[in-house]
């Protein structure tokens with residue numbers, strides 16, 4: 001791989017090291033907390049073709065470029081900004097976290113580096129589109145560094161056509177928000193139904209930083225999304241939103257971490273999901289408050305709306321608190337669509353599917369209202385509508 | 399002769415295996431206002447629900463014709479599209495769905511021949527809001543969520559005014575209203591009333607009937623309409639309660655005891 005892409009030695013060495021790890025590491029344990037109910041033992045990696053290098057280079061407004069903003073692929077980053085890449089690549093997420101991060105470390109194929117210098121505000125969202133072909137694999141890496149008092153919104157989109165052959169995505173996202181910086185990161189997982197998606201996102205907020213994340217799962221056969229927010233600076237704030245809608249036999253597993261490492265930080269998490277047909281979802285969320293993180297304010301809620309009797313949603317909230325002056329609340333609910341709601345709406349002339357749509361939108365309302373990128377909000381509304389209508393009735397090939 | 403707007407014959411209805419309506423007869427013509435009175439648990443709301451198609455209400459015998467059409471196999475929305483409306487005794491809260499959005503969707507479903515754009519609907523809705531003297535901000539809130547008891551009832555009448563039904567069933571819409579709200583609600587109902595519309599009002603109180611004069615008053619007891627008459631029947635009930643009628647119609651001692659002491 002190293003030769004083919006003309007990577008510098010250090011990057012090639014890291015790949016080799018990651019590959020060793022991948023060979024050595026055990027498969028994640030479905031009985032452990034992190035992979036509870038997700039059994040990937042015996043997952044056959046060999047059935048996917050190796051990744052192809054993405055042909056498209058990211059585009060950046062010259063005005064931003066002039067201000068020192070960097071938005072490049074890893075090959076360019078390795079050539080033009082080697083120190084920056086070395087400093088931030090795989091530093092937030094350890095390569096040995098589990099087999100899928102190791103695999104990613106060995107094969108990362110679509111690396112993007114985004115850097116915003118001090119006090120520069122990037123007003124319009126930057127976007128990336130990640131693709132995979134039928135039977136293929138892709139290993140997108142997103143490294144975002146936003147310096148002091150700077151701001152950025154980034155939309156990371158994962159989309160492919162419906163394809164007959166199973167495909168694989170193992171992705172890592174690392175985001176660092178400097179002192180007083182603001183970062184909004186949105187991942188839209190809209191893969192075709194034969195993709196297996198594994199993703200780890202980690203956010204680190206320094207003093208008074210604001211980090212907002214939105215993790216969307218709509219596509220794929222199976223998706224495991226791990227979103228971790230580390231509040232490492234005093235007074236930092238993290239908003240973590242999740243929106244998922246599973247149908248047919250889709251299976252989404254979501255793991256979140258709110259790690260309060262510094263005093264007077266606030267984290268506010270809301271994950272909401274709807275489930276149709278025989279789909280499954282797991283949510284497991286940990287609030288961790290380290291010793292010394294006094295004045296922590298942490299909130300966590302996971303709500304599930306179940307549209308069919310065969311669908312299954314599980315929710316496992318956890319708390320680990322070592323500080324003594326904290327405010328933590330967490331709650332989880334799994335509820336069916338109320339017949340009473342449907343009857344009330346239908347008694348006003350609204351047909352059953354439209355009534356369901358209203359109820360589902362009503363359910364997602366508070367998450368949708370908190371999405372700051374209007375286009376994303378509209379797109380998600382349309383996707384939710386289509387899901388309720390059952391536009392994608394394809395069985396998932398596993 | 400023209401078909402009756404609503405014709406109910408020997409209607410038997412079970413809920414969870416228990417027979418609630420036991421041979422109910424009732425007919426209503428366009429332009430008429432009927433009141434239904436009856437003790438708690440006598441089956442008034444059951445009648446309202448079975449007419450609107452609520453799941454769980456099983457018709458075991460009898461028929462319901464609406465403009466001559468058997469409606470018992472129709473979905474609730476199909477009945478609404480034909481002009482049937484129920485103002486609920488206990489309106490349902492629907493989280494995250496705004497009144498305005500809900501009502502526009504409903505309006506366009508019921509009047510597909512004259513759909514209204516978001517803007518046009520907003521203006522149309524405002525007219526009705528002003529008419530009923532409802533606080534404007536209510537329509538931007540989520541349906542019935544956090545509404546006071548009286549606001550919920552007024553929101554039902556707002557929906558009625560917006561949707562312009564041909565048969566309006568009001569299930570204790572007057573309960574829990576203060577005197578001003580009762581006047582607004584009554585004027586809303588009176589505005590809807592026309593030679594083309596039938597109204598069925600379920601109530602416990604003669605108070606409402608002073609504002610909306612019924613042409614007929616029915617007494618529902620033991621799952622049947624046991625007495626029908628004019629306004630004087632309501633006055634008699636207000637004065638004597640239900641026990642007298644219960645004895646007259648030969649209900650069992652037990653059944654009489656059940657309604658005894660229940661205020662009208």
Ligand SMILES: Nc1ncnc2c1ncn2[C@@H]1O[C@H](COP(=O)(O)OP(=O)(O)OP(=O)(O)O)[C@@H](O)[C@H]1O
Pocket residue numbers: 413414416418436437438439440441442443444445454487
């Ligand atoms: N879902 C249900 N399950 C069991 N019993 C029911 C159900 N719905 C209604 N009933 C019973 O049917 C009977 C009639 O109820 P209904 O609500 O029609 O009475 P009502 O005349 O409207 O009384 P009220 O004046 O209190 O509103 C009651 O005994 C009630 O308990």
Ligand SMILES: [Mg+2]
Pocket residue numbers: 442443444487569
């Ligand atoms: Mg009732």
